[in-house]
Amino acid sequence: MLVKEVKYSPLNVELIRKDFPILQRLVNNYPLIYFDNGATTQKPLQVIEAITHYYTHTNSNIHRGVHTLSRESTEAFELARKTIAAHFNIKNDQQLIFTSGTTDSINIIANGLSRSILKDGDEIILSAYEHHSNILAWQLWAEQHNGKLKVIPLKEDHSLDYDALKNLVTAKTKVIAITHVSNTLGLVTDLEKVKKVAEKHNCILVVDGAQSAPHMKVDLEKLNVDFFVCSAHKIYGPTGTGILYMNKKWLNDLPITKPGGGTIKTVSFEKTEYAEGALRFEAGTPNIEAVIGFAAAINYINRFGMEAIHKHELDLVNYAQYKLSGIPEVIVYGQNPDKAAVISFNVKNAHPFDVGTLLDKYGIAVRTGHHCTQPLMSILCVPGTVRISFALYNTKQEIDFFIEKLKKVITMLM
Template identity: 70%
Template sequence: MELSSIRQNFPILGQKINACDLVYLDNAATTQKPIAVINALSDYYSHNNANIHRGVHTLSRRATDLFEQARKTTAQHFGVANEQQIVFTSGTTDSINMVAQGLSKLYLKPGDEIILSMLEHHSNILPWQLWAEENGGHLKVIPLLADHSLDYSAFEKLISPKTKLIAITHVSNTLGLVTDVEKIKSVANRHNIPWLLDGAQSAPHMPVNLSVLNPDFFVCSAHKMYGPTGCGILYLNERWLSELPIAKTGGGTIKTVSFEKTEYVEGALRFEPGTPNIADVIAFAEALKYMDAIGMQQIFKHESELVQYAQTLMKEIPEIDMYGIHDHKAGVISFNVKNQHPFDVGTLLDKYGIALRTGHHCTQPLMKHLGVQGTIRISFAIYNSKQEIDYFIEKLKKVIKMLS
């Protein structure tokens, strides 16, 4: 697909911000939505809306089919043969909390250890920290090398008989660095330790085949993948699909209920109590189809080219400090303008219609490690172009002059 036709699929991109063309470079926070996704939402509410799973009437059966078809589409997208391993949640944060709360009931014990990394988003720190504080557990953190990539040899040394889980980001939301999953996996498998992969920033940018990666848990958010907010997935391998204790319960999860005893269903529905986010799940499936039509390999290639292009131009600006410069990155660049607050730079760039993110990006431990309060982050999606990067560089130089 040509870039110009891709851009036409995203109505929001056609607008002016502060009388300038919108240049949307805040995709790691959330992506814009293609018309196919917007139409799926409106179509669902205009023609198919009903509660699912237990209705005999036509609308309910239709909505149920669409919802369960979305599960199949999602499973196919991630290379998963058994779609029951895909649980719909409200997003990455919800999914990680479900795993943390579930594991804390039967599996994790006082004194146990969980390994995280210095790159983690708060959503992959706080649920484990809460468990550790409430249960006498410990968190161990994989340090970074001088180039800000993970120190894999230090990682291995963190493993102990008490290590019960490795929970790690697939792609750093702040630096865009890609974790060497094979290294994590081989250590985890050798020591027989379950591992969770936070795919919030990998699933939008690169092919993710879960039957090849084979983590115990994989989580991601629809809204970072051209889908709606309030929707995401928790993938569980076969073991945890039956063994993970449920963190929340209610209607839709059961075979029979009596005041004495409840028997739960098997499969994904055991983890989806109450009325789910039906419309958004269905629209998420459209987002996945949209990405698959372009091709995840193609998406990665396009965004990698943008990263290379932007990094090269930014290296020539002496007033800039870039963090985590690397050839193999997934759509994200973090930097600072020397002696300037990121907020000021971001606010001035907004005047030119450029949307980017400033601050700690929910990675305060990483900020501390970098020795900064925050950074300026640009992040790319399939609709971004080199022309937009040229425009961004031109305005960035202008802003640097204004502030100096």
Template identity: 70%
Template sequence: MTEQNKIREQFPILNQKVNGYDLIYFDNGATSQKPVCVINSISDFYKTSNSNIHRGVHTLSRTATELFENARKTIANYFNVKNDQQIIFTSGTTDSINLVVNGLAKDYLKAGDEIILSAYEHHSNILPWQMWAQENGGKLKIIPLLEDESINYDAIPSLISDKTKLIAITQVSNTLGLITDIEKIKSFAQKNNIPVLLDGAQSAPHMLIDLQKLNVDFFVCSAHKMYGPTGIGLLYLSEKWLRELPISKPGGGTIKTVTFEKTEYAEGALRFEPGTPNISGAIGFAAAVNFIKSVGIQTIFEHENELVQYAQTKMSELPEVIIYGVSKHKAGVISFNVKGQHPFDVGTLLDKYGIAVRTGHHCTQPLMQHLKIQGTVRISFAIYNTKQEIDFFIEKLKKVITMLS
């Protein structure tokens, strides 16, 4: 059995027909499929260890607590984070960004302050900042894109002022797959003492993330795009922000002592994790990270990059196809349109052949406005995708183009 088949075998969902054809799942940017080890880790937890955590003295509760806290350690270790308390479990990237915005809004951000974002941000990294700005007299400044849709780094110095309080940027564009040069972003930020928030929703599934090397203030990602379960993700805080970020979501579990007059909050990650957390999700997240480790993130990156280059080349040969953000430096994603056709029609017809793609604005409407289009068709890859799947996709895309013309 080939290495590729051994990997595919671990994903039972792939072994099915959709509309009479073998399923081809090219919607990994939205959510990836889950290997058996992740599925089993969650069902095993519910079969053998389910209990609430942290406050129980009984054996099951202590086992569940240990599994949950070990998951934090596994994940901290994977991202090369020294202190596992810097990893806060959230419900995902969106929740993590909201925790940062609402925390910073308590006393770090003031009226008149400015936040820098890029033109290719996901709505999740726009709306929380926009809401803060609108309610508090803040301002968003947007890094423009160049002709090839990459970030215009040269424009950054002119956006920075003494009011700039944060740069919040995605490491990989979910619509274009383009990779942001974080070292360049950091060089501008550090010169001006500006904290950086990195949205890793689309980078963590594809690239090595070493948080000590990256050395940003905030990093956020979602397990479900990394072969893990939905409803769980993380917020990484630098040591400084672990001490200084005010909590914005108080509740059970976040405290040391409570009286009706005053509460003393816990230190470390628990401070930011109110209520019963997603215990099985954290365990599944750790299993997903172990799956990635077993394959090797560099192997994943190289495999997906080969698929992107292969598909990009084949698609460029079709005169009816427009690809957005063509580049050799991409992480797992291609966005395209068929000239004169609505992406929804292209996606619906591809589905008839069992090919799952995403269509629409991909939660990046400002980027769509920049491109002057309504939406795109997006194909996005994971470790289990193959060149044979791309060949089948190209064959059917040609058919779809003929059907629509």
């Protein structure tokens, strides 16, 4: 195991905050309160320094060079793969492919399957709370191939209706593509229930882990799904990289749709023999510094352990939900208790844009709008919501300040 888990429970948030230089800055003359972690997290010095170190000491293109720098950067890149694979408990690190992020990963899967498994008229099942990124690639395929997207509906408490899922599956259902945690509501999908249905009907299971990987322990060996994808920048790492995990049966069976330098063994104008393992899918020069920064981020969070982070964030969610429930003008969406560090709400008779604009004036960064889940907004019958999402550096004091200012904002808007 490369990952050393030293557990600090509870987290020493005061010390952790010192690792994040951006948290020291003022926004509109107030100390920054960053509650937009679902969109992207802030980066600790350890990540920033890993990237700086790469560019000041090691920078060179990877995999082909014989010189020292190229060897060192290749080693750093492949060590990053091992570090990240160990974090997600991926036994064979070749099952971990670096992409530009969650969206890129989903596109690689959808395009690959469209050249192999998916046939005209087939069906794909998604959930009602998917992010657009896990809708569009499948929809594009469906439009071109007379395919059908079927949607798992929500129950009254906004959690997924798993009984309905059983009735959606037909002989034509080839793929279930589902988010692990709703980016808008924070609700956690019961993957075991989905997996049972997928296994029974021989469906490929694609899991969008963009919002789960930052907040909870994800053990891919145990989870044993076909595909799992997530982005580095939501887990304290740099933007522009993410992972595509594929079950080993797909390593050679998923057709490549993005060929290019790095993916090959030999090339002639007549025929190309492609590389084996992860490299098959990593066309072009990868985002080397981001991958190295991502590994630094993983090492950083493993100083505390995902369990401690999860517990801290859950405390914050429960505290914030309790405080929000004391404001009569506030409606919270997704009240099911199985939740990750995300809360979506609205103020009655106020547009989320107004609430977000005024909170920003107090230095509080929240996200407002449809959160790239327009179908979900239609179901909830709202133009958007205000979303607060937490990370390991957030505190109850920040929530207190937020609640105080939210009350002030409500009086301003009414």
